[in-house]
Every structure is written in C-alpha cells, then in structure tokens.
Amino acid sequence: MAEHIPPPDRAPANRRIAAWAVDFGLIICAAVLLGSVTHYRIADYLSSWPGLAEEGGWNLFRANGDWGGAGKAFGWDVFGEILLLVTEAFVALVLIVFAYQFAALAWKGRTLGKFLLDIRVHSLADPQGALSKWQSARRAFAGTMVDVGLYSAACIALLAGKFVLSLVLWVVAVVALIVNAVPLAGGRTVIDRLAGTTVVRAGLYQKSWQAARDAAIVERGAQGAQVGLERMHAVTNAMKEQAQHLAEDERLRRLRESNQTAQLRRIGKDAGRQTGAAARQLLNSERGQQVQDSAKKIGTNLRAVYYRRRDSQS
Incomplete structure (x- = not known):
C-alpha cells in the first residue's frame, strides 16, 4: 500500500x-x-x-x-x-x-x-x-x-x-x-x-476551539432569537390593542351614524322645541299672567314683612 x-x-x-x-x-x-x-x-x-x-x-x-x-x-x-x-x-x-x-x-x-x-x-x-x-x-x-x-x-x-x-x-x-x-x-x-x-x-485543540466557537455562536443566536420573539410578542400585543381600539371606535362611529341614533336626536330636538313652546304659551296665557301677578304680590309682602322686622329689632 x-x-x-x-x-x-x-x-x-x-x-x-x-x-x-x-x-x-x-x-x-x-x-x-x-x-x-x-x-x-x-x-x-x-x-x-x-x-x-x-x-x-x-x-x-x-x-x-x-x-x-x-x-x-x-x-x-x-x-x-x-x-x-x-x-x-x-x-x-x-x-x-x-x-x-x-x-x-x-x-x-x-x-x-x-x-x-x-x-x-x-x-x-x-x-x-x-x-x-x-x-x-x-x-x-x-x-x-x-x-x-x-x-x-x-x-x-x-x-x-x-x-x-x-x-x-x-x-x-x-x-x-x-x-x-x-x-x-x-x-x-x-x-x-x-x-x-x-x-x-x-487537531484536537483546533477542533475544541472550533466547537467552543460554534457553541458560542449558537448561544448568541438563541439569545437573539429569544429577544426577537419577545419583541414580536410585544408588537403583536400592541397590534391587538390597537385593533381593539380601532374596532371600538368603528362601532361607535357606526352607532353615531346609524338611523336609530339620528331618529333619537330628532325626537330629542322635537321634544325640546315642543316643551319650550308649551312653556312660553303657558306664561303668555291669562292664567299665567295671574300666577305671575300673584307671585309678584307675595314677593312684595314678604319684603315688607322683612323690613318691618329688621327695623323693630334695631
């Protein structure tokens, strides 16, 4: 050989x-x-x-x-x-x-x-x-x-x-x-x-050094992957929260723009206008005038009684 x-x-x-x-x-x-x-x-x-x-x-x-x-x-x-x-x-x-x-x-x-x-x-x-x-x-x-x-x-x-x-x-x-x-x-x-x-x-020392270096590279890669995974989880959670907020905002927007909400606003406005008109009509009526006059007289009498008591005490 x-x-x-x-x-x-x-x-x-x-x-x-x-x-x-x-x-x-x-x-x-x-x-x-x-x-x-x-x-x-x-x-x-x-x-x-x-x-x-x-x-x-x-x-x-x-x-x-x-x-x-x-x-x-x-x-x-x-x-x-x-x-x-x-x-x-x-x-x-x-x-x-x-x-x-x-x-x-x-x-x-x-x-x-x-x-x-x-x-x-x-x-x-x-x-x-x-x-x-x-x-x-x-x-x-x-x-x-x-x-x-x-x-x-x-x-x-x-x-x-x-x-x-x-x-x-x-x-x-x-x-x-x-x-x-x-x-x-x-x-x-x-x-x-x-x-x-x-x-x-x-070549034992060289192989040992190479194995140690490869192990260090693998360890650094694993640590990097762990950090990347944690960051990915954080980004995923943030995206989920943002999506949830967007979904809630979208539901509110749709609720505001819905026909039922518009009808409720119209009904509220009509009720307010009707209530104000009825109050003005009541105040302008004859009975309303009588009530206002009576209130004025009562206020005048209460003021006179108050002044007399004050003068007598002094």
Whole structure:
C-alpha cells in the first residue's frame, strides 16, 4: 500500500521533541521510584547481617583451610544478590516503559506527551490512521529500546564487570538516539519506518476551539432569537390593542351614524322645541299672567314683612 500523508498534517519537529521530553520526564520519575524501592530492598538484604555472618562462617568451616577462596565466594554471593536486585529494577523499568507506550498507542494512538502537544501516531496501513496491535507493539518496543533499553543493558553489563560489552552498548544507545532524532525523507524517523507509521497533527485543540466557537455562536443566536420573539410578542400585543381600539371606535362611529341614533336626536330636538313652546304659551296665557301677578304680590309682602322686622329689632 502506498505510504502517503499530506505534508500539512505532519507534526513539526519542535512538537515531537517537546512530546518526547514530557514522556522522558515520566520515565525519569519511574526510574527514581524504582531506584528508591531497590535501595530499600538492598538495605533490607544487608540488614540481615546475622544470617549473612552465619552463612559466611559456615562457608569458612567447610573451606578446609581455603579461607581466602571461601571469603571470595561469600563476597561474590552477596554481590550477586545485590546485582540481581539492581538488574530486576532495570528490567522492571524497561517493562514499565514498554507497557506505557504500547497501551497508550494501542488505545489512543498517542502518549501523554503527544496528547499535550496535540500530535498523534498515524498508521500508513489504515485509511483512518488507526494503529494495529502489532504496529503499536513494534513502535513501543523500538521506542523503549532507544529510550531506556540499551542504556539499561549497558548499566547491567558494567555492574557485572563486562566493560567492553558495556562500552559497546553505550555507543550503540547514543548512536540510536541521535539517528532516530534526525527525520529522514518524508519527515519520518527510523522508528516510524520500522513501525510503518508517521506522526501527524491531531487537531484536537483546533477542533475544541472550533466547537467552543460554534457553541458560542449558537448561544448568541438563541439569545437573539429569544429577544426577537419577545419583541414580536410585544408588537403583536400592541397590534391587538390597537385593533381593539380601532374596532371600538368603528362601532361607535357606526352607532353615531346609524338611523336609530339620528331618529333619537330628532325626537330629542322635537321634544325640546315642543316643551319650550308649551312653556312660553303657558306664561303668555291669562292664567299665567295671574300666577305671575300673584307671585309678584307675595314677593312684595314678604319684603315688607322683612323690613318691618329688621327695623323693630334695631
């Protein structure tokens, strides 16, 4: 299958280096923890000196006079036990690093460092870029050997007295680290080519930012729609009230212009004219004159009585 990844998707070198530094920091933390545990294991082993002294004395007793050889053998036994504890620590470190990288790559295609730097390992054998278990294991094994495997083997060989082997392993470890740090053609390292992978941008931060921006736009749109809906309700209520007022004014206008209203006005005017005419006719009649004269006389008498009372009181 053709190995092709669009160049814009490839992760830049500075991100890859920063991601490796984060992962290597985790490896150092694991190494410090294992070193502390190994220190306590060695101290616990040496603290059982009564048992060791008893064993050394028994070896001297059985040495048949070869006390130097017995002492040397006893020393090597003690050193061998300590070397075994140290070797177990190095092997545990290698296994921890391999398990960490394999689990991270098989699960999400990225370690913690790659996640923080927003890059991931992309498979060239899968259209979606998903890593198979075999690819994850190959890349995890190669990365583990370059990071800690060769150095651990060199340290174990040095403690075991294999100085030449230790030197060779140290040189191989340094060369492997340098060669893998230099991208080859296509921006892929030696480990990428061994595993059939490449490192690309994950785009997680960009997608998260885009999703947050879209959510903000949707929220602003919803708020705008709510405000628009409230304004529409207000306009609708105002239009209803205006229509109601117009309808009432229209009914009043129609009522004023109706025939019944005109007839009532005419009847009222006629009644008023008739009442006024009848009142004038009554006042102008002979009986009306008599009533007016009587009222005048009564008023004159009441005024005279009032003046007499006033004069008598004064």
